[in-house]
Amino acid sequence: MVISREKVIPQIDIKIDGERVEQVANFTYLGHRITEEGRSDQEVKRRIGMAKNTFSRMSKQWQNKFCNQMAPYQMLLVVVVVVVVVVVVVVVVVVVVVVVVAVTVVAFVV
Numbered sequence: 001m002v003i004s005r006e007k008v009i010p011q012i013d014i015k016i017d018g019e020r021v022e023q024v025a026n027f028t029y030l031g032h033r034i035t036e037e038g039r040s041d042q043e044v045k046r047r048i049g050m051a052k053n054t055f056s057r058m059s060k061q062w063q064n065k066f067c068n069q070m071a072p073y074q075m076l077l078v079v080v081v082v083v084v085v086v087v088v089v090v091v092v093v094v095v096v097v098v099v100v101v102a103v104t105v106v107a108f109v110v
Contacts, residue, residue, distance in 0.1 A: 009036050030097050 014021045026035040026042070033043040
């Protein structure tokens, strides 16, 4: 895949052991959607959809008798903790991707 902001994406010709590598328009790498335009619109929409799906699945739990007895600030605390954990996981994944790409580039150059 070639990441470019040009309207016409150039074709590449990479061969491994004599076989041509397929050029794709997008793919998922470590949970992140990478597109040839270099934009993140699709990724943001996909992540919002995942969050909506998760919260809709939690609706039964919010209506649970135990949750109704919790104080609103306790429920907010639970949501904040979950969001913080998700953000930390995303940051760790981004750091891992950057390290993997850097190691790959260094290995390729050497």
